[in-house]
Amino acid sequence: MDAERSNTTNSSPVLWIIAAFALLILGGLLIAETAPLILPPEASAEAQQVDNLFKILLAIGGAIFLLVQGALVFSVIRFRARPGDKSDGVALHGNATLEFVWTAIPAVIVLILSIISFQVWVSTTSAKDNEMVVNVTGARFTWSFSYAVPDHENLKVNSSTLHTYVGQSLKMVMQSADVNHAFYIPAMRIKQDLLVGRTTEIRFTPTLAGDYPVFCAELCGSGHGSMRARIVVHPDEATYLSWFDDEVNVLLNPPADPVVRGQQILSSGQYPCAGCHTLTELGWTGVTGPNQNGLADRVVKTRVAATGLTPEEYLLHSLYHPSEYLVPGFGNLMPQFQANDPNAPSYMPVEDMEAIVAYLCTLEASGENVCNLDNLQSLASQLK
Ligand code: HEC
Ligand SMILES: [Cu+2]
Structure with a gap:
């Protein structure tokens, strides 16, 4: 400060350098504070940690950006060729001090960043108290979330939407039914690959109620x-439980009619059909496989003749032996x-298959069932 004050009257380079560095630091901080405004909401505890790390990177990167561009602009103006000056520029060779400084400073910065990053990584991936475990299956081209039901070992609540509530830590246990996918929730700042034949995990704790997109x-x-x-973060446990208990209720009191049951199973999103097939009745819009509107009609009119199978056999085969x-x-x-195989990611118990086929058999103009349900039942019991 003394040097600064005593030099205020003439333009000492020290003063200029101090001013320039103050500007660089201010500029870096400004970039760090404004750029994240375009990010999605910070909806998890992890999001705050990741964004803080990101801001540090932005502040350093922003200051270096301003330094390099500032030096460039300054040089272009200050050292430009004056009119009539046709001479060569000064020949400059290496400067050992300068090179040492611009190697040492980034090395220290990278070391500090790696320590902070490691801390964030350890803290976001470590196990939390009272975690809720959700099993995730990624399959071309849908997500399916499965919850254990307390006191009912064999029941699972399946949903195509991820439900949770503010403050509840989650552990996602993820498997792929086909190829590699990546589970990505921008609002939670989490992303983790799903690898074929392996189980991967990711954790997060939502802090902001709302409805956010999940991507592959x-x-x-x-x-x-x-x-x-989508992920729905309920504001509290009670609202979450009112959703969960409704789902459990449906499981505990399944409709007797297999057609109704099949429709319920398919619309729960437990199976990935919606990502590949279009079916207006259930809101499916996939285009990788044939359109299922009017499926039962088509089965009777063309597939039966093409395969020599009965309609119920054909539909059973299209699930268990599609190729x-x-x-x-x-x-x-x-x-x-x-x-x-209950552990296979594409497990579909025979009871589910029976209900799904019974429902698919009604997909024709009048909604009549084109299959022989007694025959379907006996085909199903042979598989058990
Ligand atoms: C990864 C994409 C994909 C998924 C997921 C998928 N299918 Fe398919 N499906 C196809 C393709 C492609 C075909 C056509 C080729 C074939 O016959 O196997 C098909 C054919 C079918 C057929 C025969 C249609 C016809 O016109 O004869 C039925 C029935 C069917 N799927 C039902 C389902 C059901 C029910 C599910 C969910 C439990 C499902 N599919 C999931 C891609 C998919
Ligand atoms: Cu995917």
């Missing part, structure tokens, strides 16, 4: 862009659902 961040095929879901007969014009992309 790994190109996984033609419907990748529509591989989206046996490919609908003309479509590739072998449908997942092969597994009847007997």
Whole structure:
């Protein structure tokens, strides 16, 4: 400060350098504070940590950006060739001090950043108290979330929307049914790959009630862009439980009519059909597989003749052995659902298959059932 004060009357380079550095630091901070305004809301505890780290990176990067660009602009003006000056520029060779300084400073910055990053990583990925475990299945081209039901070991609440509430820490246990995907919630600042044949995890604690988009961040095929879901963060446990208990109720009191049950299973989003098929009645809009509107009609009119199977056999095969007969014009992309392996990501118990087929059999103009449900039942019981 003394040097500064004593030099205020003439333009000492020290004063200029101090002023320039103050401007750089201010500029870096300004960039760090304004750029995150375009980010999605910070809806989790992790989001705050990640954004703080991001702001540090932005402040350093912003100051360096201003330094480099500022030096460039300054040099262009200050050292420009004056009119009539046709001489060469001064020949400059290396400056060991300068090179040492511009190697040492970034090295220190990188070291500090790696320490802070490691701390953020450890804190966001470590186990939290009272975690709620949600199983996630990624399949071309939908997400499915599955919750254990307390006191009912064999029941699972399945949903195509992720539900939770403010302050509840979550542990997502993720599996892919087909190819690699990536689970990405921008508002929570979390992203984690789903790898074929492996289970991966990610944790977060929502802090802001709301409804945010979930994306797939790994190109996984033609419907990748529509591989989206939503996360609903309820404001408190009671609102969350009112959703959860309704779902459990439906599971505990399944409708007797298999057609109704099948429709319920399909609209729960437990299976990834919506990502590949269009079915107006259930709001499906996928285009990777054949349109399912009027499916039952088509099965009776053309598939039965093409395969020699009864309608219920054909539909059963299209779930458990989809590659046996490919609908003309479509590739072998449908997942092969597994009847007997509860650990397979594409597990579809025989009871579910029976209900789904019973429902698919009604997809024709009058809503009549084109299948023989007794025959379907006996086919199903042979598989159990
Ligand atoms: C990854 C994309 C994909 C998913 C997920 C998927 N399918 Fe398919 N599906 C296809 C494709 C492609 C075909 C056409 C090729 C074939 O016949 O296997 C098809 C064919 C079918 C057929 C035969 C249609 C016809 O016109 O004969 C039925 C029925 C069917 N799917 C039902 C389902 C159901 C029910 C689900 C969910 C439980 C489902 N699919 C999930 C891609 C998919
Ligand atoms: Cu995907």
